[in-house]
Amino acid sequence: MSEAVSALKNAVYIAGIAEISEMGAVGMITLRGDLAAKPLQKAAVAAAGVNVPDQRQCLTEGTGGMAWMSPDELLIMCAYDDANAKLADLRDKLAGTHALAVNVSDARAVFEVRGPKAREVMAKLAPVDLAPASFTPGMFRRTRIAQVPAAFWMPQEGVFRVVCFRSVAQYVFDVLCVAAQPGSEVGVF
Template sequence: MSEPVSALKNAIYHDGIVKVSEVGNVGMITLRGDLAAKPLQKAAIAAAGVNMPDQGHCLTEGAGGMAWMSPDELLIMCAYADAHAKLADLQEKLAGSHALAANVSDARAMFEVRGPLAREVMSKLAPVDLSPSAFTPGMFRRTRLAQVPAAFWMPEEDVFRLICFRSVAQYVFDLLSIAAQPGSEVGVY
């Protein structure tokens, strides 16, 4: 069996105003269904290792986490090697429920933007108010990053985690790297 390879083989750009890095292989499971249903909540919490996030939020703990994607969708994150087992467990627990779970790990790429100017870099690319009073750690947004769909959150201050389709990973990495070029500070935040 071949070894999994991330979209950009853990690419890093660290010569700019922030560090941009591909996180590597991350387990990601899309779970769709009635988010108010107790069986779905219980199964999702067990798979993610965190509580249910509020609307527009993401909770993470170690390699595990869960993001609120829409009124009927969650994104469960885990170690890449655990994704198949967690998916099978979810499907077993939700067999009698109207729910859909799919392993999307190999269809997505994850990046991290780290540094005191991370808000500036992200603000150049996403039509989201990222001021410290409007976007705080734990908040989650599905939006666009220039010309492609993306989602991001802040696990902690000065750090953004970003998810995009694997097929546009190079484009997103290049966007982030260009937005982080030396001397590109805007001074807004």
């Protein structure tokens, strides 16, 4: 089989007010269905290694994690190489229920924005209130980054993980780098 590579092959930008890096290949499974259904919850927890997150929340543990995407959608994260096995297991467990699980690892790109000014970099690009009191670690937000759809969360203070479509990975990396260029501190947070 051909060698899987991420969209930007771990590109980094460290010259600016925050460090931008592409995270490489990350395993991602989209799971849609009735999020209140016990079989779906059980299968999702088994695949992700964390509990089902509350509305607009994200839980991560090592390489595993799960994010609340919409009232009927969860995003399960795992190591890239485990995605197919986890997907097969999920489908097995959900065979009798109305649910849909798809491996979307290769359709996505993941970035990290790190540093004390990470909030400012994100706030320049997304129409989201990123004040420390409003957006806290653990929250998950689907929105847009400049002109394209994206989602992000904070695994910890000062670190953002950004998920976008692979087809716009270069664009997202570029706008993040521009927003983080040296001397562009705003100083609002």
